[in-house]
Amino acid sequence: MQFGIFTVGDVTPDPTTGRTPTERERIKAMVAIALKAEEVGLDVFATGEHHNVPFVPSSPTTMLGHIAARTENLILSTSTTLITTNDPVKIAEDYAMLQHLADGRVDLMMGRGNTGPVYPWFGQDIREGINLAIENYALLRRLWREDVVDWEGKFRTPLQGFTSTPRPMDDVPPFVWHGSIRSPEIAEQAAYYGDGFFHNNIFWPADHTKRMVEFYRKRFAHYGHGTPEQAIVGLGGQVFMRKNSQDAVREFRPYFDNAPVYGHGPSLEEFTEQTPLTVGSPQQVIEKTLSFREYAGDYQRQLFLMDHAGLPLKTVLEQLDMLGEEVVPVLRKEFAKGRPADVPDAPTHRSLLAAKAAHDADARAGKDAEDAKDADAKEKEATAV
Amino acid sequence: MNPRTNPRTNPRTNPRTNPRTSNRTNRRMKLVVVSAGLSVPSSTRLLADRLAAAVDRRTPADIQVVELRDLAVEIAHTFTNGFAGKALAAAQDAVAGADGLIVVTPVFSASYSGLFKSFFDVLDKDALVGKPVLIAATGGTARHSLVLEHALRPLFAYLRAVVVPTGVYAASEDWGAEGLPERIERAAGELASLATGLSAAGAHAPGGSGNDASDGFETDAPGGFEVVPFEDQLAKLSPSAV
CATH class of the missing domain: 1.20.5 (Single alpha-helices involved in coiled-coils or other helix-helix interfaces)
Structure with missing residues (x-):
């Protein structure tokens, strides 16, 4: 099983100091966080892709290429790559290039993006979101698998005799996950191709995640890729830890109360009860994460969101130390227990x-x-x- | 930008070069913006900021933004407790004391959002009497553009506010199309003129009509789990299917 972190790349003021990091500070912090992930023995670092403020990561392969040059083992991924508004030809080329530079340590998570204006800014129509994801990804697969592509579709200019360069490393395209929170069409797409399905459950109650993952597993089997239990599932999660759980709650509460995504809604206690958010001791994080298996089955990839809510870099790096040293080793051991031998690892x-x-x-x-x-x-x- | 709407070059709307305006207003206009967007960032807030900036270019204003998302719990508590919390009370005072108001809501279920309505439900019923108000809304498609006329305008008419003639509706597609900046400028000109007691005649500019449908930030279909076989979805997109 793979453990890692994913980042949104938001520039959020630290509510305890009122200070907002500069874009440059945030970008450098993301890199420092990725390097730390490798240092503490995590498997995956994934960056978001955004084309609106207050987010900085508009160019994921630039960042991942830089991180690739400074790491040895970390798998570099995305959370997510916008399959709707990016040209699939450019995705094919950018990520094949990255794959060579990173010696194969690359996979991607496809997503549609949820910011309305980004679609027209990139010449697309949000109402075609699902169709764009389907057509663009079908083309992307061909560009990575066929040396010369003739293609015609609904959304992009036709291609005649086109070869996407460089070719994927060893003629093996990067593995692809499909991220979706609410759309069964995307779970169906992941199942059809035998690709991975990532449910970003961080703001969602367990029963919703369970329904989506079950749907994907059934359809994965329907399309003949294996049993439902062999489908490739990833989940999100977000945690804040201190040795003493009261200290964690006390330190994180001002961040929770003011974060753009959490603040001024349900209380920290309500939110931790209803969603994967865990604020407490490493042991509490271990228990909560292990409980995901009860409703999602044996799964392949667990990504944590650690650098959210305006937390300062120093704190995030401390969190990663704890995650790598105290939490993940136990999770690896515990998740391995009772895991059927025919449940595969993430490709x-x-x-x-x-x-x-x-x-x-x-x-x-x-x-x-x-x-x-x-x-x-x-x-x-x-x-x- | 249409030169006629540019306050820097148009003496009629530029208070710095218009003696009538500068004599009238020794103090800056107090402009309060009420935004009911829920996402951060939200296209509702984006539209609100554009409108406020356009008003400010004509009539320099002290701008205060009231984000209803931050007040949601206090608003809810007001219904049950019967009194406004500290932050909500401050927002209500700001609205009551404003020279002009910009109100922007996402379209939910063919109308203003419940949160938007709730804020005005817990506002003193006389707080908006005679106050110039610019109404605006955002949505996922242009099909809900008349929400301004069938929902927002009657609400503020009931509250006896003076609603400017031009409402501004921004569908997702408008952020990549022509027309929205012109509508923003025209509406801002009308609000600035009303708030400072001038004719809005100089502020008029041609504008497109586009308007829209649900919260512009919602992209996922509601989670029905019926199976549409993937081959059918693919086939629907093939050029030969057309």
């Missing part, structure tokens, strides 16, 4: 390459057998004549 470049080699070898063996049979038949024919 990586290495596992996909091995699967491809096995597939190619099978195909070759099959072809050799065919050839032998043909030769046999020809011989018989010859002797009969």
